[in-house]
Amino acid sequence: MPYTLKIRAPNIFMKNYIGGAEYVTLNWLTRFKKIDYEIIPDMDLIYLDLCINKKIQKDNILEIIDKLKLPINTRLLNYYLDCKLHNNPDIFKKVLNNEIVLDMKIGTNVNVSQFLNKHILEFIRRRPVGYDFLHYSLKYSKKYIGMLQHLGDIPLSLNFYIYYFKKLLGYIDSFTELIYLLASVIRQKTWVYALIHYKDKVHLLAPSKGVIKKVGLNKLNHTIIFPYVGLDSSILNYACKNKDDYAVFFARSYRTKGILDAIKIFKLAKERGYLRKLYIIGGNINDITSKYSNETDIISLGRINDKNEVYRILSKAKVNIYPSISDAFGITILESLGVYTPVVMYYNEANYEYFSKSKLVKIVNSFDKYEFLNKINEIIKGNKVEIDGYTNNLIRSHLDWNKIVNNIEEHLLNIIENIR
Numbered sequence: 001m002p003y004t005l006k007i008r009a010p011n012i013f014m015k016n017y018i019g020g021a022e023y024v025t026l027n028w029l030t031r032f033k034k035i036d037y038e039i040i041p042d043m044d045l046i047y048l049d050l051c052i053n054k055k056i057q058k059d060n061i062l063e064i065i066d067k068l069k070l071p072i073n074t075r076l077l078n079y080y081l082d083c084k085l086h087n088n089p090d091i092f093k094k095v096l097n098n099e100i101v102l103d104m105k106i107g108t109n110v111n112v113s114q115f116l117n118k119h120i121l122e123f124i125r126r127r128p129v130g131y132d133f134l135h136y137s138l139k140y141s142k143k144y145i146g147m148l149q150h151l152g153d154i155p156l157s158l159n160f161y162i163y164y165f166k167k168l169l170g171y172i173d174s175f176t177e178l179i180y181l182l183a184s185v186i187r188q189k190t191w192v193y194a195l196i197h198y199k200d201k202v203h204l205l206a207p208s209k210g211v212i213k214k215v216g217l218n219k220l221n222h223t224i225i226f227p228y229v230g231l232d233s234s235i236l237n238y239a240c241k242n243k244d245d246y247a248v249f250f251a252r253s254y255r256t257k258g259i260l261d262a263i264k265i266f267k268l269a270k271e272r273g274y275l276r277k278l279y280i281i282g283g284n285i286n287d288i289t290s291k292y293s294n295e296t297d298i299i300s301l302g303r304i305n306d307k308n309e310v311y312r313i314l315s316k317a318k319v320n321i322y323p324s325i326s327d328a329f330g331i332t333i334l335e336s337l338g339v340y341t342p343v344v345m346y347y348n349e350a351n352y353e354y355f356s357k358s359k360l361v362k363i364v365n366s367f368d369k370y371e372f373l374n375k376i377n378e379i380i381k382g383n384k385v386e387i388d389g390y391t392n393n394l395i396r397s398h399l400d401w402n403k404i405v406n407n408i409e410e411h412l413l414n415i416i417e418n419i420r
Helices: 020-031 045-051 058-068 074-081 091-096 112-124 132-140 158-163 165-172 175-197 209-214 233-238 259-271 307-315 331-338 369-382 389-396 401-417
Strands: 005-008 037-039 100-103 143-147 202-206 222-224 246-250 277-281 298-302 319-322 343-346 361-364
Touching (some): 020 331, 058 074, 100 132, 143 401, 158 175, 165 175, 202 209, 246 259, 246 307, 259 319, 277 307, 307 331, 331 343, 331 389, 361 369
Parallel strands (some): 202 222, 246 277, 246 319, 277 298
């Protein structure tokens, strides 16, 4: 029996995508050829800006929808555009009942603060906090297929936060932000518990074995999708072994992405004469990066929409300083390798199995800035970029989006065919 997949694609109506998950989602959906589907709008960052923050208008979203030309559930779209979703979550029950669901990003960016009272009630009722779509999908759908893209970013082990509490406080540099991070961990654990509770109807997609283990869901049915993301083939035009004496931080300038440690590490490297400048690429100028607006050695470029310009800057960097603790994979690491720029990064269970094998990547213990600095020194002293066979194969395996998505479709069709 043919099915129309019900796909949750959060932030798909965004004008400029904020991260890798949205980039992956759009490329999957626009390349699906064998799977019938319709998008199920959910409360996301665009919904918040439309209905709560009043930053955008309905016409702005309709204009983007018109350009996307993707199939969207009309009933849910009307609820979305009329700002009725957060007050009428039962609509998901009617739309998802006995359907096959593909959640392209397990998790939600909607902050706890926006609907605090509602989230507290959900926690008391032992429901997935802030995630009505997950609750109704698991309870009423025929099958829930979920992609680990948001869930899987931050560590969920409480031991991690106990062991590193003091270092984390320095890393985040804000007690309030640290408390918010811990609240996010608790919230995400409610999602994990829900997935485990309904394990018989859950099938997870993940970019690595490490990310499944990281969230404690390795006993659930799952399929490793690798590669799951593609690189723009033009990236090879910028592959460069001759580097300048600057570093890059290539990620959204969030605390959990390591922006503060990146700046601290760069300053130490500059004091020792290893590097001259740090370019920050990604995200919007925020309260952290704006502090350096008058400095000549730390330059925040914000979001650069022109990929060629990103690759040009990235390709000449001596090193990508990447002390992130929040990644389910790390697309920007892959892009760095694509232009032959070495990466120094904190250990991350989610992507260790892929990047640890590359000679262009050096991995250090979390929050050890001096070990990080030593690895930068090794790169500087080496003064020669060598591309090993593993790294070359890793890059080339990600250059054909159509081939990648065709493989993903086959995996999905296999999962669907085995649904009883």
